[in-house]
Amino acid sequence: MRVWVPLCVVLALGLVRLASAEHPNTTWALQTIDVERLKTLLDRGQRLVIVDVRSPDEFRAGHIPGARSLSLDEPGEKFRELPRRETIVLYCSCPMSEIGPAYQFLRFSGYPRVLVLHGGLADWIARGYAVTK
Numbered sequence: 001m002r003v004w005v006p007l008c009v010v011l012a013l014g015l016v017r018l019a020s021a022e023h024p025n026t027t028w029a030l031q032t033i034d035v036e037r038l039k040t041l042l043d044r045g046q047r048l049v050i051v052d053v054r055s056p057d058e059f060r061a062g063h064i065p066g067a068r069s070l071s072l073d074e075p076g077e078k079f080r081e082l083p084r085r086e087t088i089v090l091y092c093s094c095p096m097s098e099i100g101p102a103y104q105f106l107r108f109s110g111y112p113r114v115l116v117l118h119g120g121l122a123d124w125i126a127r128g129y130a131v132t133k
Helices: 004-022 035-043 056-061 096-108 120-126
Strands: 048-052 087-091 114-117
Touching: 035 048, 035 120, 087 096, 087 120, 096 114, 114 120
Parallel strands: 048 087, 087 114
Antiparallel strands: none
């Protein structure tokens, strides 16, 4: 057992180095969009993929019109089904620190245009914008 732990550590470090070599920027600065800007873009017909990363029950209780539900608990493969050519806007009712890993995962997976809705659903509702159930 003692031999396996150091061996696993060495293998894991090798994989991290390999991933870093392929993706030198393994951490991206979180890019946000404010509620007013998102509403303006939607009103103008801008093609955006709005992703609600809350639980399915929270999504059913109310979400931004046109949003799709993709909970943070979903496997990574589900996130990879999102279209790469569109701008992805992630939102939740959580702190930025909780949505950050989903943002980083998409950026690491090659999605060039990913934004996080600053203030999330709470700010959307506070502005009086429509919510779909």
